[in-house]
Amino acid sequence: MRPESLGVIGLGALGGSIAWRAAQAGVPRIIGYSPVPAEAVAALKAGAITEIADRPDRAVGPADLVVLAAPPGATLNLLRDLRGQLQARPVLCTDVTSVKRPIMDLAEHLALTERFAGSHPLAGTHESGFDAARPSRLDGALVYVTPLPNGERAAREIADFWAGVCGASPVLCNAAEHDRVVAWTSHLPQAVASALAGALRRAGPKGVTYGPGARDTTRLAASNPALWHDVLLLNREALLEGLDAMEGELGRLRRALNTGNGDELLAWLEAARTWRRQVDS
Amino acid sequence: MRPESLGVIGLGALGGSIAWRAAQAGVPRIIGYSPVPAEAVAALKAGAITEIADRPDRAVGPADLVVLAAPPGATLNLLRDLRGQLQARPVLCTDVTSVKRPIMDLAEHLALTERFAGSHPLAGTHESGFDAARPSRLDGALVYVTPLPNGERAAREIADFWAGVCGASPVLCNAAEHDRVVAWTSHLPQAVASALAGALRRAGPKGVTYGPGARDTTRLAASNPALWHDVLLLNREALLEGLDAMEGELGRLRRALNTGNGDELLAWLEAARTWRRQVDS
Structure with missing residues (x-):
């Protein structure tokens, strides 16, 4: 129309x-x-x-x-x-x-x-x-x-x-399928960017310079809180699944660091890199 | 010289x-x-x-x-x-x-x-x-x-x-102070980007489109694994403190979502936004 x-x-x-x-x-x-x-x-x-x-x-x-x-x-x-x-x-x-x-x-x-x-x-x-x-x-x-x-x-x-x-x-x-997909492709990245910004704010060093890597990784944290408050609450079931997966990955990294398991750490980094390169291709 | x-x-x-x-x-x-x-x-x-x-x-x-x-x-x-x-x-x-x-x-x-x-x-x-x-x-x-x-x-x-x-x-x-600062400003963002990429790879939907937000948040995951394997292992003590803080923030989000505490969620998003805007200023 x-x-x-x-x-x-x-x-x-x-x-x-x-x-x-x-x-x-x-x-x-x-x-x-x-x-x-x-x-x-x-x-x-x-x-x-x-x-x-x-x-x-x-x-x-x-x-x-x-x-x-x-x-x-x-x-x-x-x-x-x-x-x-x-x-x-x-x-x-x-x-x-x-x-x-x-x-x-x-x-x-x-x-x-x-x-x-x-x-x-x-x-x-x-x-x-x-x-x-x-x-x-x-x-x-x-x-x-x-x-x-x-x-x-x-x-x-x-x-x-x-x-x-x-x-x-x-x-x-379909609305339900849509919500499940954006929970992963959009809402989880938003949550992770805000969490990283929150961690740096709360526990990181003060008065230091952040380079392009940290800036890109936290960029979404600057988004409108009122908007995301609604989105995250309304899609919380699917998002909580995403948070489980994220915590699982951080746990894998923590274990590799704690045990000094270099092979596991390398495989973890390589799998993430392979996936990320496909996103751009 | x-x-x-x-x-x-x-x-x-x-x-x-x-x-x-x-x-x-x-x-x-x-x-x-x-x-x-x-x-x-x-x-x-x-x-x-x-x-x-x-x-x-x-x-x-x-x-x-x-x-x-x-x-x-x-x-x-x-x-x-x-x-x-x-x-x-x-x-x-x-x-x-x-x-x-x-x-x-x-x-x-x-x-x-x-x-x-x-x-x-x-x-x-x-x-x-x-x-x-x-x-x-x-x-x-x-x-x-x-x-x-x-x-x-x-x-x-x-x-x-x-x-x-x-x-x-x-x-x-000073080398020790340097390492502590970059653990937060560089190594933690790298770890988080790789973890998010790993979570999306392992548990996210297949064959979907990722927008600029997800791309920026995971960009660092495309970095050289051999290089970051060494960096993360050699600076693991300081990085583990960063992972603690990151897991703490994800836990705060999880609790706000589980209890439907909108005020807490909004405050969490607002604090992250305020911090992130200062990084650019």
Whole structure:
């Protein structure tokens, strides 16, 4: 679909980028809401939106398509609050959170089958706020789109928006399988980066210089805590499996160091290297 | 010092870069040895060295300064093997490993006070081999230089080589303190990146796409296993303290997830973010 009027609720790195890209693609009316009024003003000044809504429901009112670009917990609240409006007239709605099952379960419970499909664009950044919005952020980005049961028509329309308006690459997929995969590919790396940053903060030497290796390994720790609080809690079962695996690997390293087992240590490093090189190939 | 004749033993990412930079700085004679003959040929073709030595001792023979650019274990062996040559005539020697105390202890034991100071250039990369050598790799790089007891004169000469010939920024420091700091700033991030790669390899989903977050967090896992095998074993006491701290942080996350304690989780994420942002500032 190509909306005449797009509502974007949340104008941070992702919501701001979606609005901005749609503006550049010629969507005539883009109504933006942000809980931080200054972000909405910045988005208007940049030409990412054409008007500011002072309440979330006012961004839904005139829209053909509404994008909820908030952390998962806020997205769940928005779905509940906006349900009546979403049912009242023909309007489609999607979100952009990286945990899909809780969102889809609620949308199904709210009987939004004709209206809603979930989305998860792989276009995140550790930066946050409209300052981090870029119209190019969606270019070629993989976007997972998760249909509700019997909601394939809404999902196809929303996938069409990602491809035709935002220049992204949508792929339809099952919400539960999606959540299991991102627990490993995204949520576990986030947790590990924050844990390493926490360890260095709490027990490491003070006032020292960190090189590119330590910086890259901890980069994700600079991500938005409110967002990741929701994601990690909502996907905690799958993430706990990832933490088990991580602790298992640290245990292997500890044993090799404690026993001075060089062969085991070398094999451990080599297996990790082989895997990592395949990721880039 | 500005050598007339430089011996470089090991022509990988770091040794190759040092030789190449010295060649560009006008050092007339640069004798290179590599245990992999093709690397020495590549270095000669690139103009990084002026001649190939077919044995390590033949790179020492005519040199005013010898740089041992090998993993720590091989560096310890080289020091033992080359001791007689290093004592026989006025020649200075340094190494480039990131664990200094075992190297310095051996050099002291071998009575190399007049000849040797340790070095650790912060110019590493996860890439390896002469392919990863660049004459610019040393530009402005911080280089820790560790003197032997009463070996300050040799250390000053070697620091002068790093600054005057290689364009790097040398800082003299104590070997034991150096090792404790790099255990946290470099060796722990390496261990964590390899552990995360290992966890994803062993227990993660197959055939999936990894985004920039997971790629950055695991980048160091692609580093040279033979090098890191030596480093992690030689600095294991300090590294084990780092692993304790890392496991403590993962345990905090696990408890917050298990109990659904959102406040604790948010505080944990926020503390890590605050720390990480300061690293960049």
